Amino acid sequence: MDELYTQQYERFEQRHWWFVARRAIIIDQIQRLVKPDKTVGAWLDIGCGTGVLLSAFDGFKSKCGIEQHKGCVEIAR
Secondary structure, three states, X not given: OOHHHHHHHHHXXXXXXXXXXXXXXXXXXXXXXXXXXXXXXXXXXXXXXXXXXXXXXXXXXXXXEEOOOHHHHHHHO
16 A cells, blocks of 8 residues: 555544544543553554554553554554
8 A cells, every 4th residue: 555545544543533433432431441540551452553543542551553554554653
């Protein structure tokens, strides 16, 4: 996939209603089910895209994303 696709995908992840709503639901469920503690715990996001979801929530000691698309990995870092 090309660089333009990666840039467009990052914008979609940040602004498109689907990703915004999905992010809100996931964060709400994490807060409801797990007591986030910045001193313990870890979050693994498989298929993290450009890392927008991981960067939106700062309630765990460590966060890790796995992504196969090289362009998305570079942005997520």
